Amino acid sequence: MQSVLFVKQHMEKRWVYNHEATPEAVNQLAESLKISTTLADILCQRGICTFEEAKAFFRPSLHDLHDPFLMKDMQRAVDRLAEALHRSEKILVYGDYDVDGTTSVALMYSFLQQFTQPGQIEYYIPDRYKEGYGVSTQGIDYAKAEGFTLIISLDCGIKSADKVAYASSLGIDFIICDHHLPDEDVPQAVAVLDPKQVDCLYPYKELSGCGVGFKLAQAFCVQQGIPQEEAFKLLDLLVVSIAADIVPITGENRVLAYYGLQLINGPSPTRPGLAALQELAGITAEMDITSIVFGFAPRINAAGRMGDAKRSVKMLLAQTKEEAFQMADIINESNKERRDKDSNITKEALQMIAEDDFLKNANSTVLYKENWHKGVIGIVASRCIDHYYRPTIILTHSNGKASGSARSVHGFNVHNAIESCSDLLDQFGGHMYAAGLTLPIENVPAFRKRFEEVVSSTITEDQKIPQIEIDGRINLNQITRNFFNIVKQMEPFGPGNMKPVFVSECVYDTGAVRVVGDSHLKLRLTQDGFYDIDAIGFGFGDYFKYISKGIPFDVCYTVEENEFRGNVTLQLRIRDIRMMK
Incomplete structure (x- = not known):
């Protein structure tokens, strides 16, 4: 082994x-910044070719953030939120169970807490295994039973037209804050905040889910005459989502990440939960995007993978060091359990490939084992690619079906390849480099064969070699x-x-x-x-x-x-x- x-x-x-950029542009930038042509060339490659562009790049400013009201439906969202607060309506902050979702919920909940009475606002994270991804019927039924009349969904909701319609029939309004690509059927919510909507004119399209939530908080401050510093205090949560969700660190995200890191690395960090996480992760150096990705993200994610993602939100919202460490300790144990399962399943998966001549020489990997833990199979797929560089799908048993995660290699669209096998599947979704799928267990051998045929006929020789x-x-x-x-x-x-x-x-x-x-x-x-x-x-x-x-x-x-x-x-x-x- x-x-x-x-x-x-x-x-x-x-x-x-x-x-390489043109010599003229490189020389001009090198001269204006008094730097080497090597460094000027790198900047030009990244679209930074003038002194002014370089100034904005090297000295990010919160003044460079876009007007939140440029986002489609922002005025409607702020008006509905203000109305709910004025009328003391009960508000449910609803978010996904991953890092982007849990940081989004912590950001919105902590922001709104200062404007609400005790018991007026709650948060809800769906159970990964019982409810699945996104807005759930169970969550809406909970909102109805507890008297909530407004749900703010974060990092999810854009693909939940049926659930939003169901909530509306029960007298519950939705404000959706999402960053995923919308379907043609956009939910009929009070407001849909998502810069990726075709008719949304917001200048920056690559915000995280938490970033969209932040823009709502910023807009609320602008409309209500509240200093925007109240929203800027939340940037430590936002940078965690930016790093963990692998969104581009360009434009507005770069400004938000820059100031978020300043908060985390400040002389007196204001969020005990992140300080506890940093200590448990053994990070003594200054935090950067990489240390968030490898130190914070797996631990925050582990709560949802191995148990209850609400524990992550509790940790992020903790007011005292003692409370923060209590929750962070539990999350850290979940992460150790996740690591053990991830390591053991990866070894099993690699052994299965090594002992099977077809799998060893194939252009793709499709593995199924009924007792593998569903919470780590996406990680296992990525680990397998580290050793056998090719599109990989890891499946396990879930509710009588084979359910799993796909990961891809540079330049190969795994979502399209899965779509070519859709007649063998119950459902699937995702994007170019990562996807999820469910199929009847008896279809796994046929799917493996078909997926291999599709990959073999479409993957290029260059795509088989990591770059x-x-x-x-x-x-x-x-x-x-x-x-x-x-x-x-x-x-x-x-x-x-x-x-x-x-x-x-x-x-x-x-x-x-x-x-x-x-x-x-x-x-x-x-x-x-x-x-x-x-x-x-x-x-x-x-x-x-x-x-x-x-x-x-x-x-x-x-x-x-x-x-x-x-x-x-x-x-x-x-x-x-x-x-x-």
Whole structure:
């Protein structure tokens, strides 16, 4: 089993160089900003080509946020919310069970609490296994039984036309705050806030669900004459949703993420729940998008995957350190349980592939086992792709059916491939890189065969090889403290603004190379016989036998800081190695 995991760790990767900008634009920007042409080229590649664009990029301002009333139905939403508060109506804040949903609920609930009486406002998170994704009939029935007359749905609702109609028949109004693509049948709610609606003129289309909720809070402040700082206090929750939901860190999201991180990293963080989570995750450095994705998101998600997502909301809303740690401890235990299941199921899945000649050589992976935990199969699909890079579907038994999650590889539309097999399915949904599906158990073998045929006939050779996008070639002697400081100012990094990746050619180790920990490579690299710099390659230990002989190689990496015993130095984090022939 170990050999399977190790061999697949360093499958061949394609190095794809981003298109260089025109020399004229690069030189002009480099001169106006007094930076190197290498860094100016990276900025131009990202659409930042003028001094003014660079100023907005490097110095994000809350003044750059768009007017929330540009969003379709915003005025109607604010008017209905104001009416409900004025008439002391009961309001139910309803959200999905993932990170975007739970942070959305925590944001909206904590914002509205200051304008409501005790018992006037509650929150509701559907049970992942009993109610499924989105607005549920059970949730609406609960609202009716408890006397709620307004539901604000967050990160869901845009595809719930039938449920919204049902609520309306019971005398319950809906304000929908969503960011998913709408169907043709848009719900007949009092207000539908979703910038992806075809007729919505809002300038920025890539907000998270929590981001749409934030815009409602911002609009309410504007209309009611409340300082917008009351909404800005919630940006620590919003940046968690932006990071976890993998939305682009561009435009308005970049501004929101920048100030959200400032709140989390401030001298006195105001949200005990996030501080508790940071401590339990063992994060001592300054939080960034990556540490939220790997430190916060799995723990917040684990509550919904392994039990009750309301626990995440309780933690995020905690007022005291004691209450926050109590909830964070429970969530952390859920995450440990999730990790154990995820690890065990991944091992089983990889073993199934390794022992089956058809699966081993196929262009796709479809696996079914009835006792796998439904809450982690999406994660398992992603883990399988790390070892067998191809579209992957993991299925398990759920309510008498085979139900599962699909994940894809760069450039391949897994949703379209599943749609080609729709006659074998009960239901499916999703997008290019991730989807969910349900089918009769007896159809699994036929589905596996058909899905493999569809993938084999449509996937390209390039799509079968993982790629690394490279921003430019540089020499090691260009990596100075000043160079790094400018790269660091390009944060926060994430989709649409990834940490720059560089290639240096014909480098070699100075004789310091060694294997540390669990097959990690520690080196000191040099080029042309002068200027050397530390480098770390996690999981690259199998290259030791070549590098230790002094064989030169090309290296692909990002630049980072390394702190050891109070001494801070620059080092390269290796992404890939190509030995020279």
